[in-house]
Amino acid sequence: MADNVAKFEHDDASVVVxxxxxxxxxxxxxxxxxxxIKVVALEAGGRYLPEDYINDEWDSFAQLSxxxxxxxxxxxxxxxxxxxxxxxxxxxxxxxxxxxxxASLRFQEHEFRALSTYGRVDGANLLDWPITLSDLEPYYDxxxxxxxxxxxxxxxxxxxxxxxxxxxxxxxxAGYSKVSTGRMAINSVDNDDRMACQQTGFCFQGxxxxxxxxxxxxxxxxxxxxxxxxxxxxxxxxxxxxxDDGKVTGVRYIDKDGTEQLQRARIVAVAGNSIESPxxxxxxxxxxxxxxxxxxxxxxxxxxxxxxxxxxxxIFERPVRMWRGTTMxxxxxxxxxxxxxxxxxxxxxxxxxxxxxxxxxxFMDPGGWGREFTxxxxxxxxxxxxxxxxxxxxxxxxxxxxxxxxxxxxxxPVANVHYDDHPNDIAMRSHAYAAGERIYRAAGAxxxxxxxxxxxxxxxxxxxxxxxxxxxxxxxxxxxxxxxNLFVSDGSVFTTSAAENPTLTIVALAIRQAEHIAAEMxxxxx
Amino acid sequence: xTVAHNSPSGSNVRGLTxxxxxxxxxxxGATFVVGSGFVAARxxxxxxxxxxxxxxxxxxxxxxxxxxxxxxxxxxxxxxxxVKGYDxxxxxxxxxxxxxxxxxxAKAQGFDDYLSAGWEKDRVTMLRMIEHTPFFQTVxxxxxxxxxxxxxxxxxxxxEGESFSHGGYIERGFNDIDWL
Numbered sequence: 142m143a144d145n146v147a148k149f150e151h152d153d154a155s156v157v158v159x160x161x162x163x164x165x166x167x168x169x170x171x172x173x174x175x176x177x178i179k180v181v182a183l184e185a186g187g188r189y190l191p192e193d194y195i196n197d198e199w200d201s202f203a204q205l206s207x208x209x210x211x212x213x214x215x216x217x218x219x220x221x222x223x224x225x226x227x228x229x230x231x232x233x234x235x236x237x238x239x240x241x242x243x244a245s246l247r248f249q250e251h252e253f254r255a256l257s258t259y260g261r262v263d264g265a266n267l268l269d270w271p272i273t274l275s276d277l278e279p280y281y282d283x284x285x286x287x288x289x290x291x292x293x294x295x296x297x298x299x300x301x302x303x304x305x306x307x308x309x310x311x312x313x314x315a316g317y318s319k320v321s322t323g324r325m326a327i328n329s330v331d332n333d334d335r336m337a338c339q340q341t342g343f344c345f346q347g348x349x350x351x352x353x354x355x356x357x358x359x360x361x362x363x364x365x366x367x368x369x370x371x372x373x374x375x376x377x378x379x380x381x382x383x384x385d386d387g388k389v390t391g392v393r394y395i396d397k398d399g400t401e402q403l404q405r406a407r408i409v410a411v412a413g414n415s416i417e418s419p420x421x422x423x424x425x426x427x428x429x430x431x432x433x434x435x436x437x438x439x440x441x442x443x444x445x446x447x448x449x450x451x452x453x454x455x456i457f458e459r460p461v462r463m464w465r466g467t468t469m470x471x472x473x474x475x476x477x478x479x480x481x482x483x484x485x486x487x488x489x490x491x492x493x494x495x496x497x498x499x500x501x502x503x504f505m506d507p508g509g510w511g512r513e514f515t516x517x518x519x520x521x522x523x524x525x526x527x528x529x530x531x532x533x534x535x536x537x538x539x540x541x542x543x544x545x546x547x548x549x550x551x552x553x554p555v556a557n558v559h560y561d562d563h564p565n566d567i568a569m570r571s572h573a574y575a576a577g578e579r580i581y582r583a584a585g586a587x588x589x590x591x592x593x594x595x596x597x598x599x600x601x602x603x604x605x606x607x608x609x610x611x612x613x614x615x616x617x618x619x620x621x622x623x624x625x626n627l628f629v630s631d632g633s634v635f636t637t638s639a640a641e642n643p644t645l646t647i648v649a650l651a652i653r654q655a656e657h658i659a660a661e662m663x664x665x666x667x
Numbered sequence: 668x669t670v671a672h673n674s675p676s677g678s679n680v681r682g683l684t685x686x687x688x689x690x691x692x693x694x695x696g697a698t699f700v701v702g703s704g705f706v707a708a709r710x711x712x713x714x715x716x717x718x719x720x721x722x723x724x725x726x727x728x729x730x731x732x733x734x735x736x737x738x739x740x741x742x743x744x745x746x747x748x749x750v751k752g753y754d755x756x757x758x759x760x761x762x763x764x765x766x767x768x769x770x771x772x773a774k775a776q777g778f779d780d781y782l783s784a785g786w787e788k789d790r791v792t793m794l795r796m797i798e799h800t801p802f803f804q805t806v807x808x809x810x811x812x813x814x815x816x817x818x819x820x821x822x823x824x825x826x827e828g829e830s831f832s833h834g835g836y837i838e839r840g841f842n843d844i845d846w847l
Binding site: 196197199300301302303305306307310338339340341342343349350458459460461462464465466497498499501502503508510511512514515518519521522584 | 734735736737738740791798807811812814815816821824825826827828829830831834835836837839840841842843844846847
């Protein structure tokens with residue numbers, strides 16, 4: 142932490158309160174602080190830096206994960222396999238930017254116009270974003286510079302590890318051409334006071350070299366160094382308060398000693414991920430806002446998206462040792478476009494992935510046992526692996542609700558996460574499994590394992606952006622339609638999920654939002 | 668409960684000598700030496716002392732664990748370590764009832780008990796008949812971490828664990844594949 146870290150009074154109503162410090166909240170807090178704006182950031186988790194990260198899957202999971210009780214419902218397999226763990230995300234200063242793999246892809250132009258491009262799809266609640274790719278391009282530029290994304294700004298791509306080399310060989314033999322080590326927020330050369338990737342693996346457990354960008358050791362300490370940002374860790378936001386005019390006035394939270402506090406605020410920005418952000422808005426229901434804050438549309442918590450995912454692992458005659466080096470070491474992008482002749486709308490990416498033995502045992506076939514299971518694990522050394530990440534469709538009934546039957550340690554209703562696969566999701570996943578199998582067979586695989594989705598790492602859409610206040614929760618700036626000084630600053634603002642890993646877009650939107658808030662404050666309109 | 672590994676000299680297991688173990692054995696299953704308050708390997712390479720569970724129950728549980736996640740290159744002691752946590756007052760009743768149920772299934776299949784079935788195929792048939800019970804699901808789920816999170820078995824899978832302390836793989840074979 143910097144020496145001159147700010148300390149603001151609880152009754153200082155001039156501060157912006159940011160709830161959450163991940164790729165959205167952490168970046169917003171720093172960008173506001175850099176512009177001279179006073180910020181209090183509330184973070185439910187603790188503070189961990191590279192020297193604290195643990196390169197052991199379960200120990201790291203215990204250290205970093207959001208493990209508070211959640212419940213699930215719906216026909217997704219997660220509700221059966223991981224009923225109380227719908228999402229694999231982080232509770233710590235820096236949020237899930239500690240855990241993310243680093244893939245940094247811009248959305249495609251048509252993905253901002255999902256409804257216009259795909260047309261109406263039964264059962265889906267498709268909508269165009271209120272912004273276009275060209276609106277976001279300048280901020281993608283800034284985000285790529287901030288994150289040090291390879292293959293942008295003259296930074297070279299990362300070298301391919303064994304897992305990548307198998308993918309590349311198979312993908313090219315299968316006729317694919319857009320195959321590379323991708324655009325990654327992992328330094329391929331020393332940059333921005335962070336060293337280059339040492340091919341250590343354990344990208345998901347926090348990069349002990351700091352080679353991967355995370356808000357935990359970039360934006361957060363830089364924001365603190367301005368003297369304008371105070372990060373309060375182990376502070377769990379419970380309720381956003383408002384005045385008689387309906388404007389928000391502060392955030393109630395439980396501090397690290399278990400004491401309830403109220404931090405007054407000029408502006409509140411919610412960035413607690415697509416599960417906790419709508420939970421907080423719903424939990425803040427009042428006489429004036431009986432359905433929760435910013436919820437006149439009824440869309441808070443709805444349209445939950447988690448990407449169409451799954452993995453394909455394959456076993457080869459000889460060792461691969463996929464765990465060595467960058468976890469997400471390469472990508473095939475030939476299926477990322479929109480081509481309804483494949484039997485679904487939208488597209489998907491295929492990205493290498495590896496798990497260690499402990500997580501492979503937990504996630505390869507949850508609930509599986511016997512020789513079919515163990516004979517696959519016996520060939521762990523000879524495995525290669527890839528992850529499917531594709532556009533899933535917003536559905537109104539896929540949603541976060543408060544579960545009055547389950548309380549957290551503060552006695553507050555936990556979030557229930559309901560998700561039913563849309564037929565489009567199922568068709569896309571089947572297509573992607575077949576593509577993955579074709580790739581690995583072409584590289585000589587002797588056995589292919591179509592592996593079901595993990596607890597969600599990409600959680601999107603539950604406070605979506607819309608042009609018309611009737612259709613969503615926030616406008617194109619992430620400002621709530623109902624309450625002008627209430628913003629949302631995380632992946633929950635995504636109108637649709639697109640095929641790409643979301644972090645770069647979350648960061649670009651946060652930079653853009655910070656610029657907008659600063660300009661409006663300057664004008665006196667906020 | 669403790670799981671004791673034999674010392675390299677091979678004679679002493681937490682005060683239980685090889686000869687003593689075998690002498691005290693009361694009932695021998697197909698795989699294990701089951702004595703009063705302990706289960707041991709036939710070669711006395713390891714022993715599990717039980718405080719609450721019947722030793723025969725523990726022996727059956729160890730075999731059941733292997734049959735759920737059979738790895739022929741992983742020794743019994745790792746399965747014993749994975750299930751030793753069930754030897755508590757809190758969990759004993761659930762396990763005793765579960766194993767009793769499993770042995771009843773074995774009898775219905777024409778065996779004296781679960782351990783008497785010599786072929787894995789026969790034992791797996793019995794496990795399939797109880798796989799939806801809370802007992803089976805608890806044991807199976809517990810093994811996912813109880814067995815596979817033992818670092819000692821990772822080399823069997825070729826898995827190297829953390830590499831940070833060795834400087835990663837940048838100069839140690841991250842891209843050394845030579846057969847593509």
